[in-house]
Amino acid sequence: MPMMYIGKHKHVVAYPVSRSLITVSAYISDVSKEGTPCGEITAFSPIVKEELLAAFTGWEPEVQVLLRSMNEPMKLPITRVVPLERYSFGRVLIAGDAAHGMPPHQGAGAGQAIEDAYILASLLCHTSSTRESIPKIAKIYNDIRRPEGNRALQASIEFGRLLDLDFPDLEGYKEGDDSMPLEILEALGRKASKDLEWVWKNSVEGDKRRALHMMD
Ligand SMILES: Cc1cc2nc3c(=O)[nH]c(=O)nc-3n(C[C@H](O)[C@H](O)[C@H](O)COP(=O)(O)OP(=O)(O)OC[C@H]3O[C@@H](n4cnc5c(N)ncnc54)[C@H](O)[C@@H]3O)c2cc1C
Structure with missing residues:
Protein backbone atom coordinates (compact mmCIF):
# COMPACT_ATOMS: atom_id res chain seq x y z
CA MET A 1 0.00 0.00 0.00
CA LEU A 76 18.30 14.70 -7.58
CA PRO A 77 17.23 18.35 -7.49
CA ILE A 78 13.52 18.97 -8.00
CA THR A 79 13.20 20.99 -11.16
CA ARG A 80 10.19 22.32 -12.98
CA VAL A 81 9.26 24.43 -15.95
CA VAL A 82 7.99 27.98 -15.43
CA PRO A 83 4.39 27.79 -16.78
CA LEU A 84 4.58 28.51 -20.50
CA GLU A 85 2.28 30.82 -22.41
CA ARG A 86 2.39 28.62 -25.52
CA TYR A 87 3.04 24.96 -26.33
CA SER A 88 3.22 25.64 -30.07
CA PHE A 89 5.02 28.17 -32.23
CA GLY A 90 4.00 28.06 -35.90
CA ARG A 91 4.89 24.54 -37.02
CA VAL A 92 6.84 23.73 -33.85
CA LEU A 93 5.17 21.96 -30.93
CA ILE A 94 6.50 20.97 -27.55
CA ALA A 95 5.18 18.15 -25.42
CA GLY A 96 5.91 16.30 -22.19
CA ASP A 97 8.39 17.71 -19.69
CA ALA A 98 9.64 20.26 -22.23
CA ALA A 99 6.17 21.84 -22.07
CA HIS A 100 5.17 21.26 -18.46
CA GLY A 101 7.98 19.55 -16.54
CA MET A 102 6.55 19.36 -13.04
CA PRO A 103 7.69 18.24 -9.60
CA PRO A 104 7.02 14.52 -9.13
CA HIS A 105 4.67 14.96 -6.15
CA GLN A 106 1.49 13.73 -7.87
CA GLY A 107 3.15 11.17 -10.13
CA ALA A 108 1.50 12.85 -13.10
CA GLY A 109 4.32 14.00 -15.41
CA ALA A 110 4.48 10.93 -17.63
CA GLY A 111 0.69 10.73 -17.82
CA GLN A 112 0.54 14.31 -19.02
CA ALA A 113 3.22 13.58 -21.64
CA ILE A 114 1.16 10.62 -22.89
CA GLU A 115 -1.97 12.79 -23.05
CA ASP A 116 -0.06 15.37 -25.14
CA ALA A 117 0.94 12.62 -27.55
CA TYR A 118 -2.59 11.16 -27.64
CA ILE A 119 -4.21 14.49 -28.53
CA LEU A 120 -1.52 15.29 -31.09
CA ALA A 121 -1.74 11.85 -32.70
CA SER A 122 -5.55 12.13 -32.85
CA LEU A 123 -5.28 15.49 -34.63
CA LEU A 124 -2.61 14.26 -37.06
CA CYS A 125 -4.76 11.22 -37.92
CA HIS A 126 -7.87 13.31 -38.60
CA THR A 127 -9.17 12.75 -42.14
CA SER A 128 -8.70 16.44 -43.02
CA SER A 129 -5.10 16.54 -41.78
CA THR A 130 -2.52 17.54 -44.41
CA ARG A 131 0.94 19.16 -44.39
CA GLU A 132 -0.80 22.50 -44.85
CA SER A 133 -2.96 21.99 -41.76
CA ILE A 134 0.02 21.67 -39.38
CA PRO A 135 -0.20 25.30 -38.13
CA LYS A 136 -3.93 24.76 -37.46
CA ILE A 137 -3.19 21.48 -35.65
CA ALA A 138 -0.47 23.21 -33.64
CA LYS A 139 -2.90 25.90 -32.56
CA ILE A 140 -5.61 23.40 -31.56
CA TYR A 141 -3.00 21.32 -29.69
CA ASN A 142 -1.91 24.46 -27.82
CA ASP A 143 -5.48 25.53 -27.05
CA ILE A 144 -6.41 22.09 -25.70
CA ARG A 145 -3.23 20.94 -23.96
CA ARG A 146 -1.72 24.13 -22.52
CA PRO A 147 -4.46 24.80 -19.94
CA GLU A 148 -4.40 21.18 -18.76
CA GLY A 149 -0.60 20.84 -18.73
CA ASN A 150 -0.18 24.09 -16.81
CA ARG A 151 -2.97 23.13 -14.41
CA ALA A 152 -1.28 19.79 -13.68
CA LEU A 153 2.04 21.60 -13.18
CA GLN A 154 0.48 23.99 -10.66
CA ALA A 155 -1.40 21.17 -8.90
CA SER A 156 1.85 19.26 -8.49
CA ILE A 157 3.63 22.30 -7.00
CA GLU A 158 0.79 22.86 -4.53
CA PHE A 159 0.64 19.19 -3.58
CA GLY A 160 4.35 19.33 -2.73
CA ARG A 161 3.62 22.25 -0.41
CA LEU A 162 0.87 20.26 1.27
CA LEU A 163 3.18 17.28 1.84
CA ASP A 164 5.77 19.68 3.28
CA LEU A 165 3.22 21.30 5.65
CA ASP A 166 4.15 24.54 3.94
CA PHE A 167 1.09 26.72 4.71
CA PRO A 168 0.88 30.16 6.36
CA ASP A 169 -1.51 28.63 8.97
CA LEU A 170 1.16 26.10 9.98
CA GLU A 171 4.09 28.50 10.17
CA GLY A 172 4.18 28.24 13.97
CA TYR A 173 4.95 24.52 13.85
CA LYS A 174 8.58 23.43 13.47
CA GLU A 175 10.14 20.05 12.73
CA GLY A 176 9.90 17.74 15.75
CA ASP A 177 6.96 19.68 17.20
CA ASP A 178 4.31 17.11 18.13
CA SER A 179 1.74 19.64 19.33
CA MET A 180 -0.13 19.88 16.03
CA PRO A 181 -3.78 19.03 16.75
CA LEU A 182 -5.00 15.73 15.33
CA GLU A 183 -7.91 17.51 13.60
CA ILE A 184 -5.46 19.53 11.50
CA LEU A 185 -3.57 16.40 10.48
CA GLU A 186 -6.80 14.57 9.62
CA ALA A 187 -8.00 17.53 7.55
CA LEU A 188 -4.66 17.52 5.71
CA GLY A 189 -5.04 13.79 5.03
CA ARG A 190 -8.51 14.35 3.57
CA LYS A 191 -7.26 17.25 1.46
CA ALA A 192 -4.34 15.19 0.16
CA SER A 193 -6.71 12.38 -0.93
CA LYS A 194 -9.06 14.85 -2.60
CA ASP A 195 -6.27 16.77 -4.34
CA LEU A 196 -4.95 13.54 -5.85
CA GLU A 197 -8.32 12.39 -7.20
CA TRP A 198 -7.92 14.15 -10.54
CA VAL A 199 -4.92 11.94 -11.38
CA TRP A 200 -7.09 8.86 -11.79
CA LYS A 201 -10.54 10.43 -12.25
CA ASN A 202 -9.81 12.89 -15.09
CA SER A 203 -10.16 11.56 -18.63
CA VAL A 204 -8.54 13.00 -21.74
CA GLU A 205 -11.39 11.75 -23.96
CA GLY A 206 -13.46 14.93 -23.61
CA ASP A 207 -10.46 17.02 -24.69
CA LYS A 208 -9.89 14.69 -27.62
CA ARG A 209 -13.49 15.16 -28.78
CA ARG A 210 -13.15 18.94 -28.44
CA ALA A 211 -9.88 18.90 -30.39
CA LEU A 212 -11.36 16.83 -33.23
CA HIS A 213 -14.44 19.06 -33.31
CA MET A 214 -12.13 22.07 -33.79
CA MET A 215 -10.63 20.28 -36.81
CA ASP A 216 -14.05 19.82 -38.47
C1 LIG B 1 12.07 11.16 -9.33
C2 LIG B 1 10.96 11.23 -10.35
C3 LIG B 1 9.81 10.48 -10.16
C4 LIG B 1 8.78 10.54 -11.09
N1 LIG B 1 7.66 9.78 -10.88
C5 LIG B 1 6.67 9.82 -11.78
C6 LIG B 1 5.52 8.99 -11.60
O1 LIG B 1 5.39 8.26 -10.63
N2 LIG B 1 4.54 9.07 -12.53
C7 LIG B 1 4.63 9.90 -13.62
O2 LIG B 1 3.69 9.94 -14.44
N3 LIG B 1 5.73 10.66 -13.83
C8 LIG B 1 6.75 10.63 -12.94
N4 LIG B 1 7.86 11.40 -13.15
C9 LIG B 1 7.91 12.29 -14.30
C10 LIG B 1 8.21 11.55 -15.60
O3 LIG B 1 9.41 10.81 -15.48
C11 LIG B 1 8.34 12.60 -16.72
O4 LIG B 1 7.24 13.48 -16.68
C12 LIG B 1 8.39 11.93 -18.09
O5 LIG B 1 9.50 11.06 -18.17
C13 LIG B 1 8.47 13.00 -19.19
O6 LIG B 1 8.59 12.37 -20.43
P1 LIG B 1 9.25 13.13 -21.63
O7 LIG B 1 9.21 12.17 -22.77
O8 LIG B 1 8.61 14.46 -21.81
O9 LIG B 1 10.74 13.47 -21.20
P2 LIG B 1 11.93 12.44 -20.88
O10 LIG B 1 11.42 11.19 -20.26
O11 LIG B 1 12.92 13.26 -20.11
O12 LIG B 1 12.50 12.06 -22.30
C14 LIG B 1 13.27 12.98 -23.05
C15 LIG B 1 14.30 12.16 -23.82
O13 LIG B 1 14.96 13.02 -24.75
C16 LIG B 1 16.33 12.72 -24.72
N5 LIG B 1 17.05 13.91 -25.21
C17 LIG B 1 17.30 15.05 -24.53
N6 LIG B 1 17.97 15.91 -25.31
C18 LIG B 1 18.13 15.31 -26.50
C19 LIG B 1 18.73 15.71 -27.73
N7 LIG B 1 19.29 16.90 -27.89
N8 LIG B 1 18.70 14.83 -28.75
C20 LIG B 1 18.09 13.63 -28.63
N9 LIG B 1 17.51 13.20 -27.47
C21 LIG B 1 17.53 14.04 -26.45
C22 LIG B 1 16.62 12.38 -23.28
O14 LIG B 1 17.80 11.61 -23.16
C23 LIG B 1 15.38 11.57 -22.92
O15 LIG B 1 15.51 10.21 -23.22
C24 LIG B 1 8.91 11.36 -12.24
C25 LIG B 1 10.08 12.10 -12.43
C26 LIG B 1 11.09 12.05 -11.50
C27 LIG B 1 12.36 12.83 -11.75
Whole structure:
Protein backbone atom coordinates (compact mmCIF):
# COMPACT_ATOMS: atom_id res chain seq x y z
CA MET A 1 0.00 0.00 0.00
CA PRO A 2 1.44 3.43 -0.91
CA MET A 3 2.45 5.54 2.11
CA MET A 4 3.27 9.21 2.48
CA TYR A 5 5.04 10.36 5.64
CA ILE A 6 4.72 14.11 5.88
CA GLY A 7 6.71 16.63 7.91
CA LYS A 8 7.86 20.23 7.95
CA HIS A 9 9.63 20.82 4.63
CA LYS A 10 10.32 17.10 4.33
CA HIS A 11 8.32 14.10 3.26
CA VAL A 12 8.81 10.48 2.30
CA VAL A 13 6.80 8.53 -0.27
CA ALA A 14 7.00 4.73 -0.44
CA TYR A 15 5.11 2.18 -2.49
CA PRO A 16 5.71 -1.42 -3.53
CA VAL A 17 6.66 -2.08 -7.14
CA SER A 18 6.88 -5.87 -6.77
CA ARG A 19 6.59 -8.49 -4.01
CA SER A 20 10.09 -7.72 -2.76
CA LEU A 21 10.85 -4.19 -3.97
CA ILE A 22 9.67 -0.88 -2.57
CA THR A 23 10.40 2.43 -4.23
CA VAL A 24 11.23 5.12 -1.68
CA SER A 25 11.61 8.85 -2.34
CA ALA A 26 12.64 11.19 0.46
CA TYR A 27 12.11 14.91 -0.18
CA ILE A 28 13.94 17.70 1.60
CA SER A 29 12.76 21.17 0.57
CA ASP A 30 14.85 24.28 0.86
CA VAL A 31 12.20 26.91 0.16
CA SER A 32 14.84 29.63 -0.13
CA LYS A 33 15.94 27.96 -3.39
CA GLU A 34 12.46 27.92 -4.93
CA GLY A 35 12.44 29.67 -8.29
CA THR A 36 16.24 29.73 -8.60
CA PRO A 37 18.10 28.02 -11.46
CA CYS A 38 19.35 24.54 -10.52
CA GLY A 39 22.66 25.04 -12.33
CA GLU A 40 24.50 22.00 -13.58
CA ILE A 41 23.08 19.47 -11.10
CA THR A 42 20.29 17.98 -13.17
CA ALA A 43 21.08 14.26 -12.92
CA PHE A 44 21.06 11.71 -10.11
CA SER A 45 24.20 11.70 -7.96
CA PRO A 46 25.11 9.47 -4.99
CA ILE A 47 24.26 10.58 -1.47
CA VAL A 48 25.96 9.24 1.67
CA LYS A 49 23.34 7.22 3.54
CA GLU A 50 24.28 8.78 6.89
CA GLU A 51 23.49 12.21 5.45
CA LEU A 52 20.06 10.99 4.42
CA LEU A 53 19.38 9.30 7.77
CA ALA A 54 20.51 12.42 9.64
CA ALA A 55 17.89 14.48 7.79
CA PHE A 56 15.14 12.18 9.12
CA THR A 57 16.37 11.67 12.69
CA GLY A 58 13.41 11.30 15.03
CA TRP A 59 10.95 10.27 12.29
CA GLU A 60 8.90 7.14 12.90
CA PRO A 61 10.61 3.71 12.90
CA GLU A 62 9.01 2.77 9.55
CA VAL A 63 10.77 5.69 7.86
CA GLN A 64 14.08 4.70 9.48
CA VAL A 65 13.70 1.14 8.19
CA LEU A 66 12.81 2.32 4.68
CA LEU A 67 15.77 4.69 4.47
CA ARG A 68 18.22 2.18 5.96
CA SER A 69 17.07 -0.41 3.42
CA MET A 70 18.15 1.67 0.45
CA ASN A 71 21.10 0.02 -1.22
CA GLU A 72 22.59 2.94 -3.10
CA PRO A 73 20.60 6.12 -2.38
CA MET A 74 20.82 8.81 -5.05
CA LYS A 75 19.84 12.45 -4.95
CA LEU A 76 18.30 14.70 -7.58
CA PRO A 77 17.23 18.35 -7.49
CA ILE A 78 13.52 18.97 -8.00
CA THR A 79 13.20 20.99 -11.16
CA ARG A 80 10.19 22.32 -12.98
CA VAL A 81 9.26 24.43 -15.95
CA VAL A 82 7.99 27.98 -15.43
CA PRO A 83 4.39 27.79 -16.78
CA LEU A 84 4.58 28.51 -20.50
CA GLU A 85 2.28 30.82 -22.41
CA ARG A 86 2.39 28.62 -25.52
CA TYR A 87 3.04 24.96 -26.33
CA SER A 88 3.22 25.64 -30.07
CA PHE A 89 5.02 28.17 -32.23
CA GLY A 90 4.00 28.06 -35.90
CA ARG A 91 4.89 24.54 -37.02
CA VAL A 92 6.84 23.73 -33.85
CA LEU A 93 5.17 21.96 -30.93
CA ILE A 94 6.50 20.97 -27.55
CA ALA A 95 5.18 18.15 -25.42
CA GLY A 96 5.91 16.30 -22.19
CA ASP A 97 8.39 17.71 -19.69
CA ALA A 98 9.64 20.26 -22.23
CA ALA A 99 6.17 21.84 -22.07
CA HIS A 100 5.17 21.26 -18.46
CA GLY A 101 7.98 19.55 -16.54
CA MET A 102 6.55 19.36 -13.04
CA PRO A 103 7.69 18.24 -9.60
CA PRO A 104 7.02 14.52 -9.13
CA HIS A 105 4.67 14.96 -6.15
CA GLN A 106 1.49 13.73 -7.87
CA GLY A 107 3.15 11.17 -10.13
CA ALA A 108 1.50 12.85 -13.10
CA GLY A 109 4.32 14.00 -15.41
CA ALA A 110 4.48 10.93 -17.63
CA GLY A 111 0.69 10.73 -17.82
CA GLN A 112 0.54 14.31 -19.02
CA ALA A 113 3.22 13.58 -21.64
CA ILE A 114 1.16 10.62 -22.89
CA GLU A 115 -1.97 12.79 -23.05
CA ASP A 116 -0.06 15.37 -25.14
CA ALA A 117 0.94 12.62 -27.55
CA TYR A 118 -2.59 11.16 -27.64
CA ILE A 119 -4.21 14.49 -28.53
CA LEU A 120 -1.52 15.29 -31.09
CA ALA A 121 -1.74 11.85 -32.70
CA SER A 122 -5.55 12.13 -32.85
CA LEU A 123 -5.28 15.49 -34.63
CA LEU A 124 -2.61 14.26 -37.06
CA CYS A 125 -4.76 11.22 -37.92
CA HIS A 126 -7.87 13.31 -38.60
CA THR A 127 -9.17 12.75 -42.14
CA SER A 128 -8.70 16.44 -43.02
CA SER A 129 -5.10 16.54 -41.78
CA THR A 130 -2.52 17.54 -44.41
CA ARG A 131 0.94 19.16 -44.39
CA GLU A 132 -0.80 22.50 -44.85
CA SER A 133 -2.96 21.99 -41.76
CA ILE A 134 0.02 21.67 -39.38
CA PRO A 135 -0.20 25.30 -38.13
CA LYS A 136 -3.93 24.76 -37.46
CA ILE A 137 -3.19 21.48 -35.65
CA ALA A 138 -0.47 23.21 -33.64
CA LYS A 139 -2.90 25.90 -32.56
CA ILE A 140 -5.61 23.40 -31.56
CA TYR A 141 -3.00 21.32 -29.69
CA ASN A 142 -1.91 24.46 -27.82
CA ASP A 143 -5.48 25.53 -27.05
CA ILE A 144 -6.41 22.09 -25.70
CA ARG A 145 -3.23 20.94 -23.96
CA ARG A 146 -1.72 24.13 -22.52
CA PRO A 147 -4.46 24.80 -19.94
CA GLU A 148 -4.40 21.18 -18.76
CA GLY A 149 -0.60 20.84 -18.73
CA ASN A 150 -0.18 24.09 -16.81
CA ARG A 151 -2.97 23.13 -14.41
CA ALA A 152 -1.28 19.79 -13.68
CA LEU A 153 2.04 21.60 -13.18
CA GLN A 154 0.48 23.99 -10.66
CA ALA A 155 -1.40 21.17 -8.90
CA SER A 156 1.85 19.26 -8.49
CA ILE A 157 3.63 22.30 -7.00
CA GLU A 158 0.79 22.86 -4.53
CA PHE A 159 0.64 19.19 -3.58
CA GLY A 160 4.35 19.33 -2.73
CA ARG A 161 3.62 22.25 -0.41
CA LEU A 162 0.87 20.26 1.27
CA LEU A 163 3.18 17.28 1.84
CA ASP A 164 5.77 19.68 3.28
CA LEU A 165 3.22 21.30 5.65
CA ASP A 166 4.15 24.54 3.94
CA PHE A 167 1.09 26.72 4.71
CA PRO A 168 0.88 30.16 6.36
CA ASP A 169 -1.51 28.63 8.97
CA LEU A 170 1.16 26.10 9.98
CA GLU A 171 4.09 28.50 10.17
CA GLY A 172 4.18 28.24 13.97
CA TYR A 173 4.95 24.52 13.85
CA LYS A 174 8.58 23.43 13.47
CA GLU A 175 10.14 20.05 12.73
CA GLY A 176 9.90 17.74 15.75
CA ASP A 177 6.96 19.68 17.20
CA ASP A 178 4.31 17.11 18.13
CA SER A 179 1.74 19.64 19.33
CA MET A 180 -0.13 19.88 16.03
CA PRO A 181 -3.78 19.03 16.75
CA LEU A 182 -5.00 15.73 15.33
CA GLU A 183 -7.91 17.51 13.60
CA ILE A 184 -5.46 19.53 11.50
CA LEU A 185 -3.57 16.40 10.48
CA GLU A 186 -6.80 14.57 9.62
CA ALA A 187 -8.00 17.53 7.55
CA LEU A 188 -4.66 17.52 5.71
CA GLY A 189 -5.04 13.79 5.03
CA ARG A 190 -8.51 14.35 3.57
CA LYS A 191 -7.26 17.25 1.46
CA ALA A 192 -4.34 15.19 0.16
CA SER A 193 -6.71 12.38 -0.93
CA LYS A 194 -9.06 14.85 -2.60
CA ASP A 195 -6.27 16.77 -4.34
CA LEU A 196 -4.95 13.54 -5.85
CA GLU A 197 -8.32 12.39 -7.20
CA TRP A 198 -7.92 14.15 -10.54
CA VAL A 199 -4.92 11.94 -11.38
CA TRP A 200 -7.09 8.86 -11.79
CA LYS A 201 -10.54 10.43 -12.25
CA ASN A 202 -9.81 12.89 -15.09
CA SER A 203 -10.16 11.56 -18.63
CA VAL A 204 -8.54 13.00 -21.74
CA GLU A 205 -11.39 11.75 -23.96
CA GLY A 206 -13.46 14.93 -23.61
CA ASP A 207 -10.46 17.02 -24.69
CA LYS A 208 -9.89 14.69 -27.62
CA ARG A 209 -13.49 15.16 -28.78
CA ARG A 210 -13.15 18.94 -28.44
CA ALA A 211 -9.88 18.90 -30.39
CA LEU A 212 -11.36 16.83 -33.23
CA HIS A 213 -14.44 19.06 -33.31
CA MET A 214 -12.13 22.07 -33.79
CA MET A 215 -10.63 20.28 -36.81
CA ASP A 216 -14.05 19.82 -38.47
C1 LIG B 1 12.07 11.16 -9.33
C2 LIG B 1 10.96 11.23 -10.35
C3 LIG B 1 9.81 10.48 -10.16
C4 LIG B 1 8.78 10.54 -11.09
N1 LIG B 1 7.66 9.78 -10.88
C5 LIG B 1 6.67 9.82 -11.78
C6 LIG B 1 5.52 8.99 -11.60
O1 LIG B 1 5.39 8.26 -10.63
N2 LIG B 1 4.54 9.07 -12.53
C7 LIG B 1 4.63 9.90 -13.62
O2 LIG B 1 3.69 9.94 -14.44
N3 LIG B 1 5.73 10.66 -13.83
C8 LIG B 1 6.75 10.63 -12.94
N4 LIG B 1 7.86 11.40 -13.15
C9 LIG B 1 7.91 12.29 -14.30
C10 LIG B 1 8.21 11.55 -15.60
O3 LIG B 1 9.41 10.81 -15.48
C11 LIG B 1 8.34 12.60 -16.72
O4 LIG B 1 7.24 13.48 -16.68
C12 LIG B 1 8.39 11.93 -18.09
O5 LIG B 1 9.50 11.06 -18.17
C13 LIG B 1 8.47 13.00 -19.19
O6 LIG B 1 8.59 12.37 -20.43
P1 LIG B 1 9.25 13.13 -21.63
O7 LIG B 1 9.21 12.17 -22.77
O8 LIG B 1 8.61 14.46 -21.81
O9 LIG B 1 10.74 13.47 -21.20
P2 LIG B 1 11.93 12.44 -20.88
O10 LIG B 1 11.42 11.19 -20.26
O11 LIG B 1 12.92 13.26 -20.11
O12 LIG B 1 12.50 12.06 -22.30
C14 LIG B 1 13.27 12.98 -23.05
C15 LIG B 1 14.30 12.16 -23.82
O13 LIG B 1 14.96 13.02 -24.75
C16 LIG B 1 16.33 12.72 -24.72
N5 LIG B 1 17.05 13.91 -25.21
C17 LIG B 1 17.30 15.05 -24.53
N6 LIG B 1 17.97 15.91 -25.31
C18 LIG B 1 18.13 15.31 -26.50
C19 LIG B 1 18.73 15.71 -27.73
N7 LIG B 1 19.29 16.90 -27.89
N8 LIG B 1 18.70 14.83 -28.75
C20 LIG B 1 18.09 13.63 -28.63
N9 LIG B 1 17.51 13.20 -27.47
C21 LIG B 1 17.53 14.04 -26.45
C22 LIG B 1 16.62 12.38 -23.28
O14 LIG B 1 17.80 11.61 -23.16
C23 LIG B 1 15.38 11.57 -22.92
O15 LIG B 1 15.51 10.21 -23.22
C24 LIG B 1 8.91 11.36 -12.24
C25 LIG B 1 10.08 12.10 -12.43
C26 LIG B 1 11.09 12.05 -11.50
C27 LIG B 1 12.36 12.83 -11.75
